[in-house]
Amino acid sequence: MIFVFMYNRLIMRKLKILLIEDDEIERMKFARVASKLGNHSIVEATNGERALEVLEQIELPNLIILDLNMPKINGVEFLKLLKSNKKLRYMPIVVMSSSNNYTDIKKCYEIGVSGYMIKPLHYDDYKKKITSMIGYWSDNEIIAV
């Protein structure tokens, strides 16, 4: 166990994740999967507007998981706001959407996202995807300005 722990300490960074998602079940899914992947801290925001408030209050997250279809400020709008902010523009953002729409995906990459993940139908697939994603980002060097 100590090894595992050591291992975790050694290679896995503890991530501070901001999840922006309006669907309650989705938030539960993410929390459930993420909680099993180590001591990552997760802050949730139910929409873009709330997310902006959160970003002002808390220490900056290492990673933002963003849903596209949200009331009020939607994902794309939120992306634009973030990218135009000098302080926040380097923050890695991974979009999680049920839309595999070409236009949507292209638009997100145009504005500048670090990843675009389509929400799979099966929970098992979901677990795999989230695990690999968090693993991936905890391995990455992230800078905060």
Added chain:
Amino acid sequence: MSDEKIHILQKALQRERIARKEAEKILEQKSLELYEKTEELESINENLAKVIDEQTIEFKGVLDNIEDSYILMDLHGNVLKMNQPANEFFGYDIKKEKFNVTDIIYEEDYKYAYESFYQLIETGSFRDYQARVYTKSREVKWVQINSSIVHDKDGIPRFAHGIVRDINEAKEQQEAFEIQKQQLDAIVDSSSLGIVLTKRGEVIRSNKAFQQLIEYSEEELIGMTVADVSLKDDEEISYLYLNKLVTGEVDQFSLSKRYIAKSGNIIWAKTSVAAVRNAEGEIKYEVAIIEDITEVKARQEAFEAQKQQLDAIVDNSTVGIVLTVQGRVLRTNPAFQKMIGYTEEELSKMTVVDVALESDKQETLANVNQLIEGKIDDFTMNKKFMTKYGRVIWGRTHVAAVRDDSGAIKYEVSIIEDITEELKQGALLEALNNLMASILGKTNIYEIAWEITKNTIGLLGFEDCVIYLLDKEKQELNQIAAYGEKISSDDEIINQIAVPIGKGIVGTVAKTGISEIIPDTSKDTRYIVDDKVRYSEISVPIIDNNEIIGVIDSEHTSKNFFTEDHLKTLQTISSLAATQLKNALSLRLREKAEREKELVLKDLQKSNQELNDFAHVVSHDLKSPLRSMNALVNWLQEDCKDFATDEIDQNFHLLLKRIDRMDLLINGILNYASIDKVEMMEKKIDLNVVVNDILETIHIPENFTVDVKKKLPIVKGDSYKLLQLFQNFISNAIKYTDKEKGMVEIDYVSKGNFWEFKISDNGIGISEKYYKKIFKVFQVLEESDDSTGVGLSIVKKIIDFYGGDIWLTSELNKGTTFYFTLPKK
């Protein structure tokens, strides 16, 4: 001395002795008689002496008082007595010295003097002796002498006395007069004018000129009367004038009359007659000066004739002719009056400025100044004139100066040719050319039509004009351009109307295609009043390739306004416009179609967008709950795993299956909806790459083979669509295989501009009755979990999109072969 002479002398002496004796005898006798007489006389004498003395005194006084010289001399010429003037005149003083009159006779006058002297002796007197004498100082003087003999009481001549008058002055005057007379005669004789002196009409003298004129000699003429050589026709007027002369009413007159020469020739002569009157005012002579004016008269007649001809020409001339003095109108001809609209009388009170236009002023003034300065004698310019009715006409105006001897301008003669029509024609021709040039490039029918109405119709003198365009669908004519009262100040047609085909004149022309001139619209029941009633109309169809596309129509307030020329011109314009209008029209139709297409496209884009948005909504709003459901079911399963029965497990399984199916359907809808909506990237696509990608991404069972028969072509298209196309075929083949070793073959051949692909499998096959149905969306032939019935409809949609075809051959349980074509480029 010869004997004979001596004898003669002796005889003469003898005769003398005898004569002397005889004389002495007589003398004695006479002496006695004398004595007696003397005695007798003495007594008388005393009385007489008294009388004589008295008379002498008287006479002496007379002598002393007369201014003329008085000379008394003896019969030998010895001067005895001279009065004071004689003394002064001759310079001799008789008291101091004696002199004889013969001493003072001028040599040349001797003969005349002696003749006169003998006359004196014989007749006792002479009168009016005029001769020259010497004074004492040897001066030559002209004198007139009247002389007589003085007898004694016995009647014996004793003395001669005379009155000597100094006529020097008179003589000088006479000489001068003579010279003048000679000069005058010379003048008279050499004068080219005939001069005749008459007394009561009778010729006294005439000069050579007159003689030559009348062909009579001087001698013949003397005694003839003026009437003898005058033409009877002129008698009356001659007498009329003469009478005035006689009555003293006039002193002279002058008239032109005809004379008859000796040869019978008629001579026209200007005759001036002056009266020479005596102191009582009675006519002594008539002096006539006669000037031959036959030639002048002939010239005058010729001139008159010419003038008449000229007048006739001027009056009948079609060009305007105006005679002016310093711009004031003197005379005009009917052509000009007609041109300008004013009468001769009105014009006579006008100047050229009154009918000229300000715009020509500068040029005219420049020309006129040059004319006045004498730099030019005439000039020609095109000038505008304002007629009485306010119409402007163009006149080619030639102005020439008529000068007097000093070179000053007497008259200006202007010849004005109305070239308004000519210019109009020229301008029209030019306008037609311009019209052709300007509409050639134009594609807008309105522009073309306006070009015609604006720049061409006005030149025809039309009041109005409307161009109609035929709307084939509605079968009516629309006003697309106009001229005159039909357009507003900002060039828009006022009160646009549509005329149904066949209705009215315009509608008729549009139907028949035959031009019409309506001389009187009030007699034409078809006439439709547009903006106002006008009394004549012209209507010309615009025809292109036997197809009527419109009408050019013009109306005029006057009846009978339009002519065949107008018709021809309008037809020319119409044919010029037709092709261009037709082109523009078809362009307009094309543009309209394109616009409609564009609209449809926009609509399509809009509905596509809506569909896209719909798809978006669907993808999120329908898919998300499915994902949540799936997660929740999974959690339930996990939570229940300790106590779940097989039945519960089974139900969970079914639930998850239905969720899967739901997701599949949703994805199918999305796919189908968005296949032709995705942003297209048309480029060259290597189908080999596409197929390889598919083979790498989809799951291919181990007992299934995909066989690409040969290297696939490169086509132009969108990689996503082409991927969908081939993936659907391959997935279908895999999905519907029932064989132990499933397979699909991909092959193609070239067919013209298309590639024909062939994709055949050894699957379950499709019944022929479903051939059409399979391409319809959501048509599933067999209920299955992983089939949505979208695949082939997407295939059909993509092939349709590229303009290709799709068909198939199939045999149940043996397999299906799909054929489809894609364009090579």
